[in-house]
Amino acid sequence: MSNQHNTHFGFKAVNEADKATKVGEVFHSVASKYDLMNDVMSAGMHRGWKRFAVEISGVSEGDKVLDIAGGSGDLSKLFAKKVGDEGQVTLTDINSSMLGVGRDRMLNAGLNVPALQCDAEKLPFPDNYFDCVIVAFGLRNMTHKDLALAEMQRVLKVGGRLLVLEFSKVWQPLSKLYDVYSFKLLPFMGKILAKDSESYQYLAESIRMHPDQETLKKMMLDAGLSKVDYYNLSAGVVALHKGYKT
Amino acid sequence: MFKNIFTQLLQHLISQNSWAKAILQPFSGKSVQIKSGLMSASVVILENGSLAIAGETNVADAIVTIPPSLLIRLIAKDESAKMQISIDGDTYLASELAKVFANMHWDYEDDLSKIVGDIPANKIGSITREAVYSVKETSINLAEMLSEYWQEENPMIAKKRHVEEFNAQVDTIRADVARFEKKLAQYLNKYAKKHPKNSVLNNSFVDNSH
Numbered sequence: 030m031s032n033q034h035n036t037h038f039g040f041k042a043v044n045e046a047d048k049a050t051k052v053g054e055v056f057h058s059v060a061s062k063y064d065l066m067n068d069v070m071s072a073g074m075h076r077g078w079k080r081f082a083v084e085i086s087g088v089s090e091g092d093k094v095l096d097i098a099g100g101s102g103d104l105s106k107l108f109a110k111k112v113g114d115e116g117q118v119t120l121t122d123i124n125s126s127m128l129g130v131g132r133d134r135m136l137n138a139g140l141n142v143p144a145l146q147c148d149a150e151k152l153p154f155p156d157n158y159f160d161c162v163i164v165a166f167g168l169r170n171m172t173h174k175d176l177a178l179a180e181m182q183r184v185l186k187v188g189g190r191l192l193v194l195e196f197s198k199v200w201q202p203l204s205k206l207y208d209v210y211s212f213k214l215l216p217f218m219g220k221i222l223a224k225d226s227e228s229y230q231y232l233a234e235s236i237r238m239h240p241d242q243e244t245l246k247k248m249m250l251d252a253g254l255s256k257v258d259y260y261n262l263s264a265g266v267v268a269l270h271k272g273y274k275t
Numbered sequence: 276m277f278k279n280i281f282t283q284l285l286q287h288l289i290s291q292n293s294w295a296k297a298i299l300q301p302f303s304g305k306s307v308q309i310k311s312g313l314m315s316a317s318v319v320i321l322e323n324g325s326l327a328i329a330g331e332t333n334v335a336d337a338i339v340t341i342p343p344s345l346l347i348r349l350i351a352k353d354e355s356a357k358m359q360i361s362i363d364g365d366t367y368l369a370s371e372l373a374k375v376f377a378n379m380h381w382d383y384e385d386d387l388s389k390i391v392g393d394i395p396a397n398k399i400g401s402i403t404r405e406a407v408y409s410v411k412e413t414s415i416n417l418a419e420m421l422s423e424y425w426q427e428e429n430p431m432i433a434k435k436r437h438v439e440e441f442n443a444q445v446d447t448i449r450a451d452v453a454r455f456e457k458k459l460a461q462y463l464n465k466y467a468k469k470h471p472k473n474s475v476l477n478n479s480f481v482d483n484s485h
Contacts, residue, residue: 081279084286087303087322160322190322246332256304258319258330260278271330273304 036172040234048172049123049148055228056100056124056170062223063127064101069218076103078267079165082194083107085260085271091115092160095184097149097177098122098167102131102142108163109140119159120144121152122167149177154184161185165194169239178252185274191254197261197268198241207266211236242268278328285318285326291382295375296324305365307372308335312343318372337364339373 035042038051056063067075083104088094090113096105099120108118120135120142122128132144147153149164150173162181171177181191199207211233219229240248242259245268249257254272261268289295299320306319306329317329329335340361341349348356362369388396425431433441 077279081282084282084325085321085327087325089323188322242331258333260328260330262278269330 037238038231038235040238045172052170053124055231056127063130064103066219066223066229069222070215074263075166078194078262078269079104079107081260081262082163082165082192082269083111085269086111086161086163086190086192088112088116088161093158094118095152095154095159095162095181096120097152097162097164097181098170099131099165100124100127100167102134102144104163104165105131105135105142106138106140108161109135109142118142119154121147121149123148150180152180152184156183157186157189158184159186160189161192162189163192163194165192166196168193168195168245169235174240175248175252178248178254182253182274187274189274191249191270191272191274193245193249193270195245195268195270196236196239197245197265199266200261200264203264242270245270282327285328287386288379288381289325291385292375292379295379298324298371298375299326300324302368302371305336305368306333307337307339307369309339309341311341311346320372335364337362337366337369337372339369 034045036045036048037043038048043051071078086094086108088108088111090111092112093116094105094108094112096102096108096118099105100122102120105118105120112118118140120128120131121144122131123146125146128144128146132142135142135144145153149167149171162185164177164181168174168177178191185191212230215233216226216230219232220226223229239245242261242265246257246259249270249272253274255275257270257272259268259270289299300323302320303322303324304320306317308315308317308329317333317335319327319329319333321327340363342359345356345359360373384396384400387399390396391399422432426434
């Protein structure tokens with residue numbers, strides 16, 4: 030019996046073992062211009078989505094927060110202000126280039142945020158440790174989303190909450206326009222601004238392959254979270270899911 | 276966009292009224308739906324005692340229904356209007372949230388001071404307060420003047436005393452009629468027992484006795 034299972038990498042089928050490497054290549058390539066591209070691609074809206082996620086998290090002073098796939102660290106920065114000196118924010122990413130950008134940014138901002146390179150499917154933290162775990166625009170790149178969600182649930186304290194901010198299924202009347210934007214304009218902007226149209230083609234394809242709002246809600250419930258609810262942001266371009274460990 | 280702005284507004288108000296956090300925190304994770312006519316909004320209590328708009332698939336723990344006709348009375352702080360609000364589900368949660376909303380105060384001078392500075396904000400605040408007070412006083416005076424005119428000079432509306440007297444008379448008549456009906460039913464029952472053959476009357480007596 031072979032354990033060579035396939036998974037998707039954008040619209041392509043690839044071996045599961047190769048997906049992490051391929052995703053890694055994409056993010057090594059875009060790391061230095063990741064924030065600039067995010068601003069251009071979302072017209073700055075990604076900052077509003079992230080702020081909304083922080084507001085909905087219910088995090089207060091003294092809480093422990095885990096930022097998974099935190100990359101350039103903008104969420105960690107917002108959470109660091111919320112938890113204060115008594116709390117703790119941990120920034121993680123599987124990609125060393127992205128994590129390097131985030132770590133430097135935390136240091137430059139004078140924030141004491143530990144940065145750890147680790148796989149979200151095998152988190153190096155004890156059970157019941159964090160008050161809040163967040164993954165923003167990272168879950169769709171994970172090979173085994175179910176395993177990653179189960180790990181996030183494991184490290185949460187009872188009463189803790191998991192927030193997943195991710196691209197989702199857009200409101201139907203806008204879908205045609207959104208397709209044109211994703212598959213024509215996005216790779217073009219990637220070519221002009223980051224000199225890398227392929228990586229941005231992957232980003233657009235990976236968004237389409239990601240589970241829609243209801244499917245992700247079910248996946249979170251299957252991972253052992255409860256009272257899962259979601260918010261559609263910008264007509265469903267992005268959805269914020271929130272679930273509790275009980 | 277709307278969710279984001281409304282949530283920010285709620286959280287800003289809660290941060291200005293930090294006493295509310297201690298009241299709300301024990302209910303964290305719970306939500307209340309407020310309905311009035313076609314409008315409906317759900318509010319969820321967060322773990323830090325703050326408030327946010329609830330998500331798309333939220334199931335409310337309490338539902339507060341306010342008839343649209345009651346809204347103006349509630350804004351005017353009419354205590355009797357509160358009795359007509361209906362609450363389903365967790366009534367304790369809904370009443371605590373209502374208490375928070377009723378006592379919440381927007382410190383607009385503080386917000387304004389961050390834009391224009393302390394002294395201009397204070398000036399604008401006092402001018403606004405005076406203007407609001409003046410409009411309120413003028414409205415009350417105008418309403419009193421019109422009601423006096425329509426009651427005394429050109430009677431179109433009844434005086435409160437007359438309405439109360441009329442209501443008392445109606446209540447007396449209602450009680451008298453009820454007493455009379457009971458008495459009549461007793462007499463008719465007695466008659467039916469004495470004359471059992473008269474079945475038509477007998478049936479109608481029984482009906483009347485109810």
